[in-house]
Amino acid sequence: MLPGxxxxxxxxxxxxxxxLCAVTLLGNRAPVAVAVATMSTAEMLAAGMKGKGxxxxxxxxxxxxxxxxxxxxxxxxxxxxxxxxxxxxxxEEEVEGKEPASSFSPDxxxxxxxxxxxxxxxxxxxxGKEGLGENGAAEPQMDALFNQCFFHALKCKVKKSDLPLxxxxxLRSHMFSCCPAGQQLDIKKSSYKKFSKFLQCMxxxxxxxxxxxxxxxxxxxxxxxxxxxxxAFAVPEGFSAAQESKSEDxxxxxxxxxxxxxxxxxxxMIPLFQExxxxxxxxxxxxxxxxxxxxxxxxNELVDETNKNFVKVNAVLCDxxxxxxxxxxxxxxxxxxxxSRCLERLQPLHQVTFFGxxxxxxxxxxxxxxxxxxxxxxxKKVTIIKNLELYGLDPQRVANVLQQKVQASVTITPIPGTKxxxxxxxxxxxxxxxxxxxxxxxxxxxxxxxxxGKAPKLGRKK
Numbered sequence: 001m002l003p004g005x006x007x008x009x010x011x012x013x014x015x016x017x018x019x020l021c022a023v024t025l026l027g028n029r030a031p032v033a034v035a036v037a038t039m040s041t042a043e044m045l046a047a048g049m050k051g052k053g054x055x056x057x058x059x060x061x062x063x064x065x066x067x068x069x070x071x072x073x074x075x076x077x078x079x080x081x082x083x084x085x086x087x088x089x090x091x092e093e094e095v096e097g098k099e100p101a102s103s104f105s106p107d108x109x110x111x112x113x114x115x116x117x118x119x120x121x122x123x124x125x126x127x128g129k130e131g132l133g134e135n136g137a138a139e140p141q142m143d144a145l146f147n148q149c150f151f152h153a154l155k156c157k158v159k160k161s162d163l164p165l166x167x168x169x170x171l172r173s174h175m176f177s178c179c180p181a182g183q184q185l186d187i188k189k190s191s192y193k194k195f196s197k198f199l200q201c202m203x204x205x206x207x208x209x210x211x212x213x214x215x216x217x218x219x220x221x222x223x224x225x226x227x228x229x230x231x232a233f234a235v236p237e238g239f240s241a242a243q244e245s246k247s248e249d250x251x252x253x254x255x256x257x258x259x260x261x262x263x264x265x266x267x268x269m270i271p272l273f274q275e276x277x278x279x280x281x282x283x284x285x286x287x288x289x290x291x292x293x294x295x296x297x298x299x300n301e302l303v304d305e306t307n308k309n310f311v312k313v314n315a316v317l318c319d320x321x322x323x324x325x326x327x328x329x330x331x332x333x334x335x336x337x338x339x340s341r342c343l344e345r346l347q348p349l350h351q352v353t354f355f356g357x358x359x360x361x362x363x364x365x366x367x368x369x370x371x372x373x374x375x376x377x378x379x380k381k382v383t384i385i386k387n388l389e390l391y392g393l394d395p396q397r398v399a400n401v402l403q404q405k406v407q408a409s410v411t412i413t414p415i416p417g418t419k420x421x422x423x424x425x426x427x428x429x430x431x432x433x434x435x436x437x438x439x440x441x442x443x444x445x446x447x448x449x450x451x452x453g454k455a456p457k458l459g460r461k462k
Contacts, residue, residue, distance in 0.1 A: 002044055002053040016040045021054060025141070029076035032140050033059040060140040061191055142190040146198060149185060151233040152178035154207075154223060162397065167210065167218040169394035171195055172354055173254060180236060186358075205229070217420040219396075255355035256443045257392050259366055263289055264347035272296065272320045272342070283349055283361065293342055304332060311338050321345065354392050366390060369438065371451030373429055383431060385424040386415060391444060398437070399424045405433055431455035 006026060015021060015037045022031035035054035044053055058064055060073055153174035158165065171185075179185050192198040196218055199210050207229060209222040224230070265273050265282045273282065276292050284292070297303060297311050304310040310332040311317075318327050321341040333341070350366045353359040370386040388395045399410040408427040415421045435452050438444045446452070 002047070002049040002051055005044075005049060005053060012041050012045070014041050017043070023054065023056070028073070030073040032073055059191075061143050062139070139189065139191045142186060143192070145179070145183060145185060146175075146187070146190055146192070148236065149175040149178040150198075150202065151230055152235060154225075154230055155233050156235060158223065160223075160225070161400065163223065164211070164219045164221045164396060166389075166394055166396065167195060167199055167220060168389070169392075169397070170220055172357070172392055173394060176355065176357065213422075214414060214419050254392070254442055256445075257355075258353040259448070260285065260351045260353075261365070262349040262351050262361065263343060264349050266345065266347045269320050269342070269345055271316045275299070286343060289342060289346065290339055293339060297338075309334055311335060352390075366448070368448045368450040369444070371431060371434060371449070371454065373431075373451075373454050380427070381429050383426050383429055383434065385426075385434065387421070388424065389421055391448065393442070395422050395424050399426070401437065402426050402430060402433060406430055429454075429456045 017037055017040050019037045021035050021037055023033035023035050024031055033056050035056045038052055038055055039047070153170065157174040157178065158170070176185060187193065187195050187198065190198070192201070196216075199208070199218065199220070202208055203210050205227075207224055207227050208220055210218050211221045212218050262283045262285060265278055265280050267280060270280055273279070273292065275296060278292070300314060302312045302314060302317075304312055311334075313322065313331055313333055317333070317338075321333070321338070322330055347363070348365050349361055349363055351359050351361050352366070367387045367390060369388060369391060372384045372386075374382050374384055376382055385395075385398070388398055395412055399412055402408075402424070403410045403426070406426070406428065408430070410424065410426045412422050412424055415423050431452060432455050435449075435455065438449055439446060
């Protein structure tokens, strides 16, 4: 994509549509991909460097690369300006003497001579602190970033006592914190497409062992800390020792997610929202719903002339907001009643944003962390905690910390009827310790924790 292309100091080289080009990274002339120009240099500039400029046909770490010796690209220093200009001029002369590949066939991928391959410095994309470019070479860059954050997390974040560790927690709580500033991990932009496939690759290299707990739920059960790749990994510049030690235990790295209630347009509510240009599935915050309803009422002149606190119920409001038993009885609604009825009849949704990740919209209202006390044999009590995963908390880590604090036995078991959630069970009534951990250490709002009122009452000292 052209927004990820960086113009060299010598200016863009002149390429024609269908020209076979090499894609390079800033600071390194070694190509990481081969691509065909989908437009000429003049067309790129005329488009304001927007749109797709190159069709990638081969990249570092793709299937073709896997058939070879799987070597890494060499590091080639950039040419000096004069030499670069001379080389560019020589290449331009060669191109001028040839007819563009696109003139032979409308398909630029056919009839391309490998002799036409040229290094296109205009395809250089930023790396490191500069951020990742969104062009055809995104996959090898994202693969390299995943490898860097993976070994960084294993070397500096994860301890042997943390295992077993849920794969999703390892990615969210450890790898994301190892991502350099200005960059963002996105498994879909890598060649792996799924984090489970990335872990399978690491397991094939005997870096770690993964166990599938349930369908789609994996746990890292063992890490070879003496593996050459882990021992040889060097922490990138920009990560100070103070930062590493601060997040060494993983707890301080936790950041409470931002949770926003949302509302979706259901089938019954379509007539009320379609006048504003919205259809089924459109999502809004409560304030946006309020604005839409107010605008609808004013546009249809439904405010009661005698009492502006009331709204006249027309046919649309009647069908959308009133029950059948109310339709012949109610002709006016108070503003508050009108808005509350509207919110009740919309589909409940919620948006969760974890640190360093894109927002995720889920159906329904978010379940709170549920804490209950159960009675076991011999009149013993146990504390059961559910829904920790919904807030980005690793149940295994919470169990380990609780076990160390209260010196009691802890077990983790799957929740019946769910495919990817577990519950933590710890001996005794431990709600006081849980409240301090969740409210003070993890900074979770109290409204997202259910059952704190079941804490044991402290007896008075005589």
